[in-house]
Amino acid sequence: MDWDRIQQKLHILSDAAKYDVSCSSSGSRRANQSGGIGNGAVCGICHTWSADGRCVSLLKILMTNRCIYDCAYCVNAASREAERAILTPEEIADVTIAFYRRNYIEGLFLSSGVYRSPDYTTELLIRTARILRDEKKFNGYIYMKSIPGTSAQLIRELGRYVDRLSVNIELPSAPSLRLLAPQKTKENILVPMGHIRQGILERREEKKHHKKAPSFVPAGQTTQLIVGATPDSDRTILRLSQALYDKVELKRVYYSAYVPAVTGPNLPAIAKPPLLREHRLYQADWLLRFYQFKADEILTDEAPDFDLDLDPKACWALRHPEFFPVEVNRASYHALLRVPGIGVTSARRICAARRQAFLSYDTLRRLGIGLKRAQYFITCKGKYYGATTDPVRIRQLLLAWPSARRGDHSPGRRRTGPVSR
Structure with a gap:
Protein backbone atom coordinates (compact mmCIF):
# COMPACT_ATOMS: atom_id res chain seq x y z
CA MET A 1 0.00 0.00 0.00
CA ASP A 2 1.30 3.44 -0.98
CA TRP A 3 1.20 5.13 2.44
CA ASP A 4 2.24 8.55 1.15
CA ARG A 5 -0.70 8.64 -1.26
CA ILE A 6 -3.05 7.25 1.40
CA GLN A 7 -1.87 9.87 3.88
CA GLN A 8 -2.67 12.64 1.42
CA LYS A 9 -6.18 11.27 0.93
CA LEU A 10 -6.68 10.89 4.67
CA HIS A 11 -5.71 14.50 5.25
CA ILE A 12 -8.33 15.66 2.73
CA LEU A 13 -11.11 13.31 3.81
CA SER A 14 -10.65 13.65 7.57
CA ASP A 15 -10.77 17.43 7.20
CA ALA A 16 -13.93 17.13 5.10
CA ALA A 17 -15.59 15.05 7.85
CA LYS A 18 -14.97 17.46 10.73
CA TYR A 19 -18.36 19.17 10.46
CA ASP A 20 -20.22 15.95 11.18
CA VAL A 21 -20.92 15.76 14.93
CA SER A 22 -22.95 12.54 14.91
CA CYS A 23 -20.66 10.70 17.29
CA SER A 24 -21.48 8.86 20.49
CA SER A 25 -20.19 6.04 22.60
CA SER A 26 -21.01 2.56 21.41
CA GLY A 27 -24.20 0.80 22.33
CA SER A 28 -23.04 -2.37 20.63
CA ARG A 29 -22.51 -5.76 22.25
CA ARG A 30 -20.40 -7.15 19.40
CA ALA A 31 -17.78 -9.23 21.22
CA ASN A 32 -14.58 -10.60 19.77
CA GLN A 33 -14.65 -14.04 18.22
CA SER A 34 -12.02 -16.71 17.96
CA GLY A 35 -9.47 -15.81 15.29
CA GLY A 36 -10.66 -12.21 15.03
CA ILE A 37 -9.37 -8.85 16.19
CA GLY A 38 -11.06 -5.91 17.87
CA ASN A 39 -13.96 -5.79 20.25
CA GLY A 40 -16.98 -3.49 20.12
CA ALA A 41 -18.36 -4.68 23.45
CA VAL A 42 -15.61 -3.68 25.86
CA CYS A 43 -15.53 0.07 25.42
CA GLY A 44 -17.34 2.95 23.79
CA ILE A 45 -16.19 3.91 20.33
CA CYS A 46 -15.96 7.47 18.94
CA HIS A 47 -14.10 10.72 19.34
CA THR A 48 -16.19 11.89 22.23
CA TRP A 49 -16.79 11.51 25.94
CA SER A 50 -18.59 8.30 26.84
CA ALA A 51 -21.28 8.09 29.53
CA ASP A 52 -18.75 7.02 32.18
CA GLY A 53 -16.34 9.86 31.39
CA ARG A 54 -13.82 8.07 29.17
CA CYS A 55 -12.55 9.70 25.98
CA VAL A 56 -12.77 7.18 23.15
CA SER A 57 -11.43 7.41 19.63
CA LEU A 58 -12.25 6.29 16.11
CA LEU A 59 -11.09 6.75 12.56
CA LYS A 60 -13.50 9.44 11.36
CA ILE A 61 -13.29 10.07 7.62
CA LEU A 62 -15.32 10.40 4.46
CA MET A 63 -15.01 7.67 1.88
CA THR A 64 -15.08 10.51 -0.64
CA ASN A 65 -15.82 14.22 -0.67
CA ARG A 66 -16.97 14.01 -4.27
CA CYS A 67 -20.71 14.62 -4.25
CA ILE A 68 -23.42 14.96 -6.88
CA TYR A 69 -25.51 17.11 -4.52
CA ASP A 70 -25.07 20.86 -4.26
CA CYS A 71 -26.27 21.72 -0.74
CA ALA A 72 -25.67 25.41 -0.08
CA TYR A 73 -24.29 24.91 3.46
CA CYS A 74 -21.90 22.04 2.67
CA VAL A 75 -18.15 22.41 2.14
CA ASN A 76 -18.29 19.35 -0.15
CA ALA A 77 -21.05 20.66 -2.43
CA ALA A 78 -20.66 19.77 -6.11
CA SER A 79 -20.16 23.39 -7.21
CA ARG A 80 -17.65 24.19 -4.46
CA GLU A 81 -13.99 24.52 -5.36
CA ALA A 82 -12.22 21.95 -3.20
CA GLU A 83 -9.51 19.34 -3.41
CA ARG A 84 -11.28 16.03 -3.98
CA ALA A 85 -10.28 12.49 -3.07
CA ILE A 86 -11.72 9.01 -2.77
CA LEU A 87 -10.58 5.97 -0.81
CA THR A 88 -11.39 2.51 -2.10
CA PRO A 89 -13.05 -0.02 0.24
CA GLU A 90 -9.77 -1.96 0.34
CA GLU A 91 -7.80 1.14 1.32
CA ILE A 92 -10.25 2.05 4.09
CA ALA A 93 -10.14 -1.49 5.48
CA ASP A 94 -6.34 -1.60 5.41
CA VAL A 95 -6.03 1.79 7.12
CA THR A 96 -8.58 0.85 9.78
CA ILE A 97 -6.77 -2.36 10.65
CA ALA A 98 -3.35 -0.67 10.59
CA PHE A 99 -4.53 2.11 12.92
CA TYR A 100 -6.29 -0.36 15.18
CA ARG A 101 -3.19 -2.55 15.55
CA ARG A 102 -1.22 0.54 16.56
CA ASN A 103 -3.87 1.38 19.17
CA TYR A 104 -4.63 4.71 17.46
CA ILE A 105 -8.35 3.97 17.23
CA GLU A 106 -11.06 1.75 18.63
CA GLY A 107 -13.34 1.67 15.60
CA LEU A 108 -14.42 3.28 12.33
CA PHE A 109 -16.83 6.15 11.69
CA LEU A 110 -17.31 6.32 7.92
CA SER A 111 -19.44 8.79 6.02
CA SER A 112 -19.37 9.83 2.38
CA GLY A 113 -20.46 12.30 -0.21
CA VAL A 114 -23.06 10.98 -2.64
CA TYR A 115 -20.79 9.46 -5.29
CA ARG A 116 -22.55 8.79 -8.64
CA SER A 117 -25.80 7.79 -6.91
CA PRO A 118 -27.09 6.89 -3.42
CA ASP A 119 -27.21 3.18 -4.27
CA TYR A 120 -23.73 3.13 -5.80
CA THR A 121 -22.29 4.91 -2.76
CA THR A 122 -24.01 2.47 -0.41
CA GLU A 123 -22.65 -0.49 -2.38
CA LEU A 124 -19.13 0.84 -1.73
CA LEU A 125 -19.92 1.22 1.98
CA ILE A 126 -21.22 -2.37 2.08
CA ARG A 127 -18.09 -3.60 0.36
CA THR A 128 -15.93 -1.79 2.93
CA ALA A 129 -17.85 -3.27 5.84
CA ARG A 130 -17.81 -6.76 4.31
CA ILE A 131 -14.02 -6.66 3.88
CA LEU A 132 -13.57 -5.61 7.49
CA ARG A 133 -15.96 -8.18 8.94
CA ASP A 134 -15.48 -11.19 6.66
CA GLU A 135 -11.92 -10.86 5.37
CA LYS A 136 -10.14 -8.95 8.13
CA LYS A 137 -12.25 -10.55 10.91
CA PHE A 138 -12.65 -7.13 12.51
CA ASN A 139 -15.10 -7.29 15.42
CA GLY A 140 -14.66 -3.70 16.57
CA TYR A 141 -17.17 -0.88 16.29
CA ILE A 142 -18.30 0.28 12.85
CA TYR A 143 -20.52 3.33 12.47
CA MET A 144 -21.59 4.37 8.97
CA LYS A 145 -23.86 6.90 7.34
CA SER A 146 -26.83 5.67 5.34
CA ILE A 147 -27.19 7.74 2.20
CA PRO A 148 -30.64 9.37 1.74
CA GLY A 149 -32.46 7.79 -1.18
CA THR A 150 -30.80 4.37 -0.84
CA SER A 151 -32.96 1.34 -1.65
CA ALA A 152 -34.38 -0.78 1.17
CA GLN A 153 -32.47 -3.88 0.04
CA LEU A 154 -29.08 -2.16 0.28
CA ILE A 155 -29.91 -0.65 3.67
CA ARG A 156 -30.80 -4.10 4.97
CA GLU A 157 -27.51 -5.50 3.70
CA LEU A 158 -25.43 -2.67 5.16
CA GLY A 159 -27.20 -3.04 8.52
CA ARG A 160 -25.95 -6.61 8.84
CA TYR A 161 -22.32 -5.47 9.09
CA VAL A 162 -22.39 -2.22 11.07
CA ASP A 163 -23.10 -1.40 14.71
CA ARG A 164 -24.80 1.93 14.10
CA LEU A 165 -26.32 3.75 11.12
CA SER A 166 -27.15 7.41 10.72
CA VAL A 167 -29.38 9.12 8.18
CA ASN A 168 -28.72 12.85 8.53
CA ILE A 169 -31.77 15.08 8.16
CA GLU A 170 -29.64 18.21 8.63
CA LEU A 171 -32.41 20.73 7.88
CA PRO A 172 -35.50 20.57 10.11
CA SER A 173 -38.27 21.44 7.66
CA ALA A 174 -39.32 20.83 4.05
CA PRO A 175 -39.10 24.57 3.15
CA SER A 176 -35.52 24.64 4.50
CA LEU A 177 -34.58 21.63 2.36
CA ARG A 178 -36.05 23.28 -0.74
CA LEU A 179 -34.10 26.44 0.01
CA LEU A 180 -30.66 25.02 0.82
CA ALA A 181 -30.68 21.38 -0.37
CA PRO A 182 -33.17 21.16 -3.26
CA GLN A 183 -31.85 17.76 -4.40
CA LYS A 184 -32.89 16.22 -1.07
CA THR A 185 -36.46 15.58 -0.02
CA LYS A 186 -38.09 14.79 3.29
CA GLU A 187 -39.22 11.44 1.87
CA ASN A 188 -35.80 10.17 0.74
CA ILE A 189 -34.48 10.88 4.24
CA LEU A 190 -37.35 9.51 6.33
CA VAL A 191 -37.98 6.38 4.23
CA PRO A 192 -34.49 4.90 4.93
CA MET A 193 -35.05 5.62 8.63
CA GLY A 194 -38.21 3.56 8.43
CA HIS A 195 -36.35 0.70 6.74
CA ILE A 196 -33.70 0.70 9.47
CA ARG A 197 -36.34 0.72 12.20
CA GLN A 198 -38.19 -2.16 10.56
CA GLY A 199 -34.98 -4.15 10.29
CA ILE A 200 -34.20 -3.56 13.96
CA LEU A 201 -37.71 -4.64 15.01
CA GLU A 202 -37.57 -7.77 12.87
CA ARG A 203 -34.18 -8.78 14.24
CA ARG A 204 -35.36 -8.10 17.79
CA GLU A 205 -38.25 -10.52 17.21
CA GLU A 206 -35.91 -13.12 15.70
CA LYS A 207 -33.67 -12.89 18.78
CA LYS A 208 -36.60 -14.00 20.94
CA HIS A 209 -36.70 -17.33 19.10
CA HIS A 210 -33.09 -17.73 17.99
CA LYS A 211 -30.37 -16.39 20.28
CA LYS A 212 -27.75 -16.66 17.54
CA ALA A 213 -29.75 -14.71 14.98
CA PRO A 214 -27.42 -12.28 13.14
CA SER A 215 -27.40 -8.72 14.42
CA PHE A 216 -28.82 -5.70 12.60
CA VAL A 217 -27.61 -2.23 13.62
CA PRO A 218 -27.34 -3.32 17.30
CA ALA A 219 -26.39 0.18 18.51
CA GLY A 220 -29.42 1.76 16.81
CA GLN A 221 -29.74 4.66 14.40
CA THR A 222 -29.10 8.38 14.81
CA THR A 223 -29.46 11.60 12.86
CA GLN A 224 -28.04 15.13 12.82
CA LEU A 225 -29.75 18.52 12.61
CA ILE A 226 -28.01 21.77 11.70
CA VAL A 227 -28.89 24.66 14.00
CA GLY A 228 -28.90 28.23 12.74
CA ALA A 229 -28.57 27.77 8.97
CA THR A 230 -32.31 28.47 8.50
CA PRO A 231 -34.91 30.55 10.35
CA ASP A 232 -36.56 27.46 11.86
CA SER A 233 -37.40 27.96 15.53
CA ASP A 234 -36.05 25.85 18.37
CA ARG A 235 -39.57 24.51 18.86
CA THR A 236 -39.68 23.26 15.26
CA ILE A 237 -36.38 21.44 15.76
CA LEU A 238 -37.39 19.96 19.12
CA ARG A 239 -40.80 18.78 17.88
CA LEU A 240 -39.09 17.04 14.96
CA SER A 241 -36.71 15.33 17.40
CA GLN A 242 -39.58 14.09 19.53
CA ALA A 243 -41.42 12.77 16.47
CA LEU A 244 -38.30 10.86 15.41
CA TYR A 245 -37.83 9.36 18.87
CA ASP A 246 -41.47 8.29 18.92
CA LYS A 247 -41.87 7.01 15.35
CA VAL A 248 -38.51 5.55 14.31
CA GLU A 249 -37.01 4.92 17.75
CA LEU A 250 -33.84 6.91 17.16
CA LYS A 251 -31.01 6.32 19.60
CA ARG A 252 -29.88 9.94 19.45
CA VAL A 253 -30.47 13.20 17.64
CA TYR A 254 -27.30 15.27 17.30
CA TYR A 255 -27.41 19.05 16.96
CA SER A 256 -24.71 20.89 15.06
CA ALA A 257 -24.39 24.66 15.29
CA TYR A 258 -24.10 26.06 11.78
CA VAL A 259 -20.48 26.88 11.03
CA PRO A 260 -20.19 29.75 8.50
CA ALA A 261 -17.45 27.96 6.56
CA VAL A 262 -19.07 28.83 3.23
CA THR A 263 -21.08 31.77 1.94
CA GLY A 264 -24.18 31.96 -0.22
CA PRO A 265 -27.22 34.16 -0.90
CA ASN A 266 -29.55 31.98 1.18
CA LEU A 267 -27.20 31.44 4.11
CA PRO A 268 -27.27 33.57 7.27
CA ALA A 269 -24.55 36.14 7.76
CA ILE A 270 -23.30 35.24 11.24
CA ALA A 271 -19.92 35.91 12.82
CA LYS A 272 -19.71 32.66 14.79
CA PRO A 273 -21.65 29.41 15.29
CA PRO A 274 -24.66 29.54 17.68
CA LEU A 275 -23.02 27.14 20.13
CA LEU A 276 -25.04 28.15 23.19
CA ARG A 277 -28.26 27.56 21.26
CA GLU A 278 -26.90 24.14 20.30
CA HIS A 279 -26.20 23.45 23.98
CA ARG A 280 -29.76 24.39 24.97
CA LEU A 281 -31.07 21.93 22.38
CA TYR A 282 -28.93 19.18 23.87
CA GLN A 283 -30.30 20.00 27.32
CA ALA A 284 -33.88 19.95 26.05
CA ASP A 285 -33.20 16.71 24.18
CA TRP A 286 -32.05 15.22 27.48
CA LEU A 287 -35.38 16.25 29.00
CA LEU A 288 -37.22 14.44 26.20
CA ARG A 289 -35.26 11.23 26.56
CA PHE A 290 -34.80 10.90 30.31
CA TYR A 291 -37.07 13.36 32.14
CA GLN A 292 -40.47 12.51 30.60
CA PHE A 293 -40.96 15.99 29.10
CA LYS A 294 -42.71 16.68 25.79
CA ALA A 295 -41.50 19.20 23.23
CA ASP A 296 -44.66 21.31 23.52
CA GLU A 297 -44.08 21.64 27.27
CA ILE A 298 -40.53 22.88 26.89
CA LEU A 299 -41.28 25.44 24.15
CA THR A 300 -44.61 27.01 23.19
CA ASP A 301 -46.12 29.10 20.39
CA GLU A 302 -45.67 32.15 22.60
CA ALA A 303 -42.02 31.26 23.40
CA PRO A 304 -40.73 29.18 20.43
CA ASP A 305 -37.02 29.74 21.14
CA PHE A 306 -34.82 28.99 24.12
CA ASP A 307 -33.83 31.47 26.77
CA LEU A 308 -30.07 31.48 26.34
CA ASP A 309 -29.55 32.75 29.89
CA LEU A 310 -31.24 29.86 31.67
CA ASP A 311 -31.51 26.15 31.01
Missing part, protein backbone atom coordinates in the same frame (compact mmCIF):
# COMPACT_ATOMS: atom_id res chain seq x y z
CA PRO A 312 -34.82 24.73 29.62
CA LYS A 313 -35.81 22.84 32.77
CA ALA A 314 -35.49 25.91 34.98
CA CYS A 315 -37.43 27.97 32.42
CA TRP A 316 -40.26 25.43 32.47
CA ALA A 317 -40.34 25.47 36.27
CA LEU A 318 -40.55 29.28 36.37
CA ARG A 319 -43.43 29.23 33.86
CA HIS A 320 -45.40 26.78 36.03
CA PRO A 321 -45.47 28.13 39.60
CA GLU A 322 -48.74 26.23 40.13
CA PHE A 323 -46.79 22.95 40.02
CA PHE A 324 -44.42 23.97 42.83
CA PRO A 325 -43.32 23.57 45.51
CA VAL A 326 -43.46 19.75 45.63
CA GLU A 327 -43.07 17.84 48.89
CA VAL A 328 -40.07 15.56 48.50
CA ASN A 329 -41.47 12.99 50.94
CA ARG A 330 -44.65 12.48 48.92
CA ALA A 331 -44.00 13.62 45.33
CA SER A 332 -43.99 11.00 42.59
CA TYR A 333 -40.83 10.11 40.74
CA HIS A 334 -42.25 11.95 37.70
CA ALA A 335 -42.84 15.11 39.78
CA LEU A 336 -39.34 14.98 41.25
CA LEU A 337 -37.85 14.90 37.75
CA ARG A 338 -39.49 18.27 37.11
CA VAL A 339 -37.57 19.96 39.93
CA PRO A 340 -34.48 21.96 38.86
CA GLY A 341 -31.48 20.53 40.69
CA ILE A 342 -32.92 17.01 40.85
CA GLY A 343 -31.77 14.64 38.13
CA VAL A 344 -32.62 11.03 37.36
CA THR A 345 -30.09 9.65 39.86
CA SER A 346 -31.14 12.09 42.59
CA ALA A 347 -34.83 11.32 42.09
CA ARG A 348 -34.12 7.62 42.45
CA ARG A 349 -32.09 8.23 45.60
CA ILE A 350 -34.93 10.23 47.13
CA CYS A 351 -37.51 7.56 46.29
CA ALA A 352 -35.30 4.86 47.80
CA ALA A 353 -34.31 6.81 50.94
CA ARG A 354 -37.80 7.92 51.90
CA ARG A 355 -38.96 4.31 52.15
CA GLN A 356 -36.88 4.11 55.31
CA ALA A 357 -37.76 7.44 56.94
CA PHE A 358 -39.02 10.95 56.28
CA LEU A 359 -36.33 13.02 54.60
CA SER A 360 -35.01 16.20 56.16
CA TYR A 361 -33.25 19.05 54.38
CA ASP A 362 -29.92 17.83 55.76
CA THR A 363 -30.67 14.34 54.49
CA LEU A 364 -31.21 15.75 51.00
CA ARG A 365 -27.86 17.49 51.24
CA ARG A 366 -26.16 14.24 52.23
CA LEU A 367 -27.84 12.53 49.25
CA GLY A 368 -26.10 15.01 46.95
CA ILE A 369 -29.22 16.86 45.81
CA GLY A 370 -28.55 20.19 44.05
CA LEU A 371 -30.24 22.30 46.72
CA LYS A 372 -28.88 25.61 45.43
CA ARG A 373 -31.50 25.25 42.70
CA ALA A 374 -33.99 22.81 44.18
CA GLN A 375 -34.65 24.86 47.35
CA TYR A 376 -36.97 27.18 45.40
CA PHE A 377 -39.15 24.34 44.13
CA ILE A 378 -39.51 21.89 47.04
CA THR A 379 -40.72 21.57 50.58
CA CYS A 380 -39.24 19.16 53.10
CA LYS A 381 -41.59 17.94 55.85
CA GLY A 382 -43.83 20.81 54.84
CA LYS A 383 -41.16 23.50 55.27
CA TYR A 384 -40.03 25.75 52.41
CA TYR A 385 -36.34 26.69 52.48
CA GLY A 386 -36.18 29.10 49.54
CA ALA A 387 -35.74 32.83 50.02
CA THR A 388 -38.81 33.64 47.88
CA THR A 389 -41.63 32.05 45.88
CA ASP A 390 -41.82 34.84 43.32
CA PRO A 391 -40.78 33.43 39.88
CA VAL A 392 -39.21 36.75 38.83
CA ARG A 393 -37.07 36.89 41.95
CA ILE A 394 -36.18 33.19 41.70
CA ARG A 395 -34.98 33.76 38.15
CA GLN A 396 -32.75 36.61 39.35
CA LEU A 397 -31.30 34.41 42.08
CA LEU A 398 -30.63 31.54 39.66
CA LEU A 399 -28.90 33.89 37.22
CA ALA A 400 -26.75 35.26 40.03
CA TRP A 401 -24.91 31.94 40.34
CA PRO A 402 -21.78 31.36 38.25
CA SER A 403 -22.54 30.01 34.78
CA ALA A 404 -21.29 26.50 35.58
CA ARG A 405 -23.83 26.25 38.41
CA ARG A 406 -26.68 27.33 36.11
CA GLY A 407 -25.99 24.55 33.63
CA ASP A 408 -24.06 26.70 31.14
CA HIS A 409 -20.53 26.16 29.94
CA SER A 410 -18.06 27.81 27.66
CA PRO A 411 -19.69 27.82 24.19
CA GLY A 412 -16.45 26.59 22.69
CA ARG A 413 -16.66 23.23 24.44
CA ARG A 414 -18.92 20.66 22.81
CA ARG A 415 -20.93 18.31 25.00
CA THR A 416 -23.54 15.64 24.27
CA GLY A 417 -25.68 16.24 27.34
CA PRO A 418 -26.61 18.87 29.87
CA VAL A 419 -24.49 19.95 32.79
CA SER A 420 -27.46 21.02 34.88
CA ARG A 421 -30.09 18.73 36.35
